[in-house]
Amino acid sequence: MTETETKIDYSTTLYLPQTDFPMRAGLPQKEPEMVARWQKMDLYKRLRASAAGRVKFVLHDGPPYANGNIHIGHALNKILKDVIVRSFQMRGRDANYVPGWDCHGLPIEWKIEEKYREKGKNKDEVPVNEFRKECREFASHWIGVQTEEFKRLGIEGDFENPYTTMAFHAEARIAGELLKIAKSGQLYRGSKPVMWSVVERTALAEAEVEYQDYESDTVWVKFPVTKGPEDFAGASVVIWTTTPWTMPGNRAIAFSSRYPYALFEVETAENAFGPQPGDRVIFATRLADDCAAKAKVSLKMVRHIEPEELGTVECAHPLASLGYSFRVPLLDGDHVTDDAGTGFVHTAPGHGREDFDAWMAEARNLEARGISSKIPFTVDDAGFYTADAPGFGPDREGGPARVIDDKGKKGDANDAVIKALIAANNLFARGRLKHTYPHSWRSKKPVIFRNTPQWFVYMDKTLDDGRTLRDRALSAIDDTRFVPAAGQNRLRAMIEGRPDWVLSRQRAWGVPIAVFCDEKGEILVDDAVNARILEAFEQEGADAWFADGARERFLGDRASEGWTQVKDILDVWFDSGSTHTFTLEDRPDLKWPADVYLEGSDQHRGWFHSSLLESAATRGRAPYDAVITHGFTMDEKGQKMSKSLGNVVSPQDVMKESGADILRLWVMTTDYWEDQRLGKTIIQTNIDAYRKLRNTIRWMLGTLAHDKGEEIALADMPELERLMLHKLAELDRLVRDGYDAFDFKKISRALIDFSNVELSAFYFDVRKDALYCDAPSSVKRRASLAVIRTIFNCLVTWLAPMLPFTTEEAWLSRYPEKESVHLEQFPEVPAEWLNPALDEKWEKIRTVRKAVTGALEIERREKRIGSSLEAAPVVHVADKDLLAALSGQDFAEICITSAISVVEGEGPSDAFRLDDGTKVAVEPKLASGRKCARSWKITDDVGSDPSYPDVSARDAAALRELGVAPAA
Structure with a gap:
């Protein structure tokens, strides 16, 4: 040179x-600066102004609890919502996102009680509105914390004006929705078995329960036959249960006419106690051998039993000697199976939903037979037996036995009942069983089914439009879009099978069931009273219900009529199920119904469910047009994240180390409809x-x-x-x-x-x-x-x-x-x-290009060339369609080589070919000529322009046009 x-x-x-x-993003440092910029420029208001007059798109936010830092589930949920809202905003809609918070209920109340317990303070000694004030302050603090955490994720919304269920207007609207339901005759006071947390002293909804492994005492119990076929004399119907403590509540035995039953006689027995040779027992035929093995006896069949015969049978209670002297009928029940147990189901209507339904379905017939259909209250709110459990309640020496104690530990109830069954010679067998059992998801302690007076909403009462609430809800499900589609069947099955909606909770922090009733449970329906209640709630919040003189204030001149002020609070799911009223309906920047609700798949039994029921009860349809569900986040092995396993991934850590956009990209690239x-x-x-x-x-x-x-x-x-x-x-x-x-x-x-x-x-x-x-x-x-x-x-x-x-x-x-x-x-x-035709043509061109790049890759690997520009391959194409596609193309540029020759034919046998059968063969050749000092292509025309002797003609022309002076 x-x-x-x-x-x-x-x-x-x-x-x-x-x-x-x-190239290096520096997201952990740069993103917070961008959040600050958006806040300074008030991006949210600019978005609203830019969308003024457009058709609204509303994703209604399912409210998280305001009781702690956000976790990865929150991050997944909020990112999905943010992406949906932004995508509609950028496609011509007015997509306004209003975040919300669930502020009432046990999660927050429990936190305040924990603080009390640490100080040795008794919640019941604190004036209720002082306690509620602490709950409100606690929730307010965490709303502030979570707001900043959501913003850090890049979530854009009206964080200056969110909705909260504890806002005075919200509390007034929630109470107003309840009063609408009461006025329409859908609200009633009833006595039913509900899931009850002894630890938390309140009824729980299904959505507040999780199932954990639990070891239960199991017993096989003999009920002596007192009425039936002659050869049943001296025989016993045997039931099996994992809750011996419910025996004082037994009032019937269920069987199924779908299965065969038989009368058996004990032939041999290994134990000196329990069933002995000559005892006669009745089982479902296919379960008899399993039951005999549990009692270590052998059985011989005496005869088969017809279903009609079982329907005539009555038994004595196995604890009749303690005062349970009533008749125990046998009832045909659809819920009975013959895959476990004895084929007979111990029926305690105060301790099980199916037991209750089976008992109530026969109540009228039982009364006609002279059998009282009254359901006893055998266990109180603290888990102790009551006077309705003779021998185990207050009359018991040493005081009443207890099912579960304040710490969620097993009490002595099971042992007391089992000992009594042994003493009565009515224990056939006993054992222990590990199985899943309902626990409170807050206290993590087991719950019990307990018959208590509660407030319910009818599911099957015919309403003014000729439909029931269940009918309305099922119809609304049919009209709703579900993503993924399987969510529709899941929610439908839950609505089809659910019992009446229990609304009441025996707690302090929440919106009260703001009604008055008489001693029979009849509700006062008075528009003037209701107006006073709602006006007070609007101005003072729901605390007004618990203030001194509240009864007289609201009842006015009806205070002397003997109406009782209900002090229970509403299930928090009713609160969140009512959020559509004070957000979608009451805010002019939103609309009702929402276009979309999006939450985790557990909300088919939670927010989707309660929102559907509340809106169907008051408006006849769902408050949403579409429901989207996401799964839960597991660790990389597919295990549930837990602190004890040390596998928790927090969004805060990911953002600190990698940035929120990395977390968002993960959400976007995962199958969020499933567990991730x-x-x-x-x-x-x-x-x-x-x-x-x-x-x-x-x-x-x-x-x-x-x-x-x-x-x-x-x-x-x-x-x-x-x-x-x-x-x-x-x-x-x-x-x-x-x-x-x-x-x-x-x-x-x-x-x-x-x-x-x-x-x-x-x-x-x-x-x-x-x-x-x-x-x-x-x-x-x-x-x-x-x-x-x-x-x-x-x-x-x-x-x-x-x-x-x-x-x-x-x-x-x-x-x-x-x-x-x-x-x-x-x-x-x-x-x-x-231009599909052009796309098809270039697919052919790229097929040939693939063969060329494959050949050049080998040349590079073998160090015969460094850059592809050093090559000038000969490409043999035997496929006429591929050859036609290459016609007129600068194929050297497409393959990034200095030159290329395309010839028709199969090519030599040693040429490079792809394994996919493409009729292209490539002979790698080196380019001839000199290397252009500007473009690095190797061509024969380098130096053809004397003003620029070390570059190609193309580059020389470009230099001249750029005004680059020739070398001196």
């Missing part, structure tokens, strides 16, 4: 990428995917630094640019359809693949030479810049709902004069860009 040939610095003549957008997994490896996978995506955006920003905004007509664009616009039009459809279907994985996967495969590994690679080296007037370069500009605008706005921080950074880097990418709309993509 001569001295003159070294005087031009060709790197300064190239259109190399230039950008301040860093998260851990270090999965986070790293998303970091890697993010880096590639970021580098694609960074390269576009660098390249667009040379963009002058010139528009090129579609007809004037090269084929490759028209192909990329076709790909973009296909993606536009996929992205919009994906957001409508809430299928974020489909969108994210498509955009990541597009960035990695179509752009970085293909289009950008092919066009880099033209973009960097072509003259300013080059149509190819100008068209490519226009297409990259379009790709950037589409890709960044499409990703904005998913990755709000990264896309904001990229957008402002490209358009510093603009305020925010989140104020933009998805670009309109013309339908004319779609």
